[in-house]
């Protein structure tokens with residue numbers, strides 16, 4: 001069980017959270033213009049890196065708000081958490097949250 | 100403490116001895132006709148059928164760790180073919196038929212034990228979906244029955260069929276020809292037989308790059324040097340996205356931790372395999388006597404080969420409600436593998452946009468049962484540069500065309 005630092009509530013147990021997959025996947029701006037291939041990319045294809053990954057979490061059993069996190073998928077370490085709408089923190093800033 | 104086990108016949112005494120020599124550890128050659136990346140069950144079986152059926156023996160299986168130390172060593176070994184759709188029936192039943200003759204074919208024990216599988220239903224919708232699947236299975240010539248709670252109890256007397264629990268057992272599908280096999284022996288059997296036909300099995304050899312010239316694959320870079328290859332076949336399970344990324348290919352795959360655990364050795368109490376999709380547990384009793392239990396996947400992507408404790412808690416509470424008799428069993432050890440989950444819970448097997456590069460992945464939580472079948476079909480695909488009819492539906496293209504094979508309901512692990 002991990003402690004996940006909700007940007008609003010602070011560190012809480014992993015079991016209070018719900019995972020939302022890759023972050024920053026924008027809905028197509030002009031949906032009617034998309035080819036089948038582009039739709040497939042939007043609907044089914046996600047990054048799956050072995051290493052840092054920007055992803056969404058919801059603190060569903062707490063404040064019930066969504067936020068983003070950068071997590072290392074090899075170690076499960078949360079390198080940073082940040083609010084929706086904020087840009088992905090630079091890697092150097094990311095290291096700090098964990099220490 | 101008194102031991103329930105008679106010293107004259109300890110559990111596992113009937114198992115074959117561990118072999119002390121099965122294959123060499125050769126130096127990689129400069130070039131091969133076919134390089135297979137990943138020395139799990141799928142990679143080894145593919146090499147075996149390439150050599151045996153197609154006469155292609157200038158083959159290397161490259162494994163970054165030790166042979167069959169990935170998911171092959173970590174799974175709960177359940178084998179069945181009771182999937183919903185015709186496409187799945189084709190490949191999983193093909194595999195089950197090969198399991199039925201595998202010991203003889205390999206000349207090696209794999210302890211395939213057709214003790215049957217129960218897939219429990221816990222809600223009215225589960226019941227309807229299950230009955231539909233039984234009917235679909237029968238139309239495909241696959242053995243399947245629908246059992247009411249008393250029928251479940253007859254097959255597996257230790258299942259709690261009380262209707263006064265949170266998730267009462269409302270019935271189950273039963274596939275009598277399903278079962279389990281001894282995963283290590285399966286890997287060793289394939290490895291030994293492939294080696295005997297001239298295949299090089301190379302351990303501690305991680306593929307770090309894939310070379311192409313024009314649209315064609317030409318070589319792999321490894322931690323033990325460059326190896327030229329006429330064809331390259333990916334059998335890397337949880338790491339397929341990383342490998343495909345080396346040629347700029349993006350896959351609709353998410354890698355997740357999936358856990359299992361075993362109890363201490365117990366007297367035989369559990370005669371079959373019981374799976375429950377709704378409460379996230381599946382249980383069988385290993386040949387030696389451990390209870391082998393699987394869980395659902397961890398929700399997040401992960402390559403760490405360890406999972407979350409709360410998943411084990413959920414799995415154990417479900418197991419205890421279903422099997423009150425387990426309440427005093429001790430947990431011996433837990434572990435996790437990395438499974439590659441696709442959007443429709445079906446595998447991706449076939450050609451890629453890169454000539455000579457072949458893809459086998461997306462088996463997620465259920466690829467052990469496919470080992471012989473996918474080995475046979477994938478070898479055919481590589482040898483003929485054309486899919487076998489059983490893996491033809493499982494292309495990467497289906498996510499663009501929309502011809503999905505949605506097996507979430509029959510995949511039996513929550514994801």
Ligand SMILES: Cc1cc2nc3c(=O)[nH]c(=O)nc-3n(C[C@H](O)[C@H](O)[C@H](O)COP(=O)(O)OP(=O)(O)OC[C@H]3O[C@@H](n4cnc5c(N)ncnc54)[C@H](O)[C@@H]3O)c2cc1C
Pocket residue numbers: 136137138139140141142161162163164165166167168169170171172173174175176177178304305306307334335336337338342357358359393435436437438462463464465466467468469
């Ligand atoms: C806990 C658990 C329970 C499961 N239960 C079942 C079950 O009951 N029934 C069932 O049918 N299936 C089950 N599965 C799924 C099944 O184990 C997998 O689908 C199947 O093993 C995948 O094929 P494989 O055996 O080739 O994979 P693996 O054994 O994982 O083989 C892939 C190999 O590739 C190697 N590799 C990766 N990257 C590289 C690289 N760059 N270079 C060289 N080598 C590389 C890895 O080290 C690994 O050995 C379970 C899985 C887990 C984790």
Ligand SMILES: [Zn+2]
Pocket residue numbers: 006007008009010059062063064065
């Ligand atoms: Zn919160």
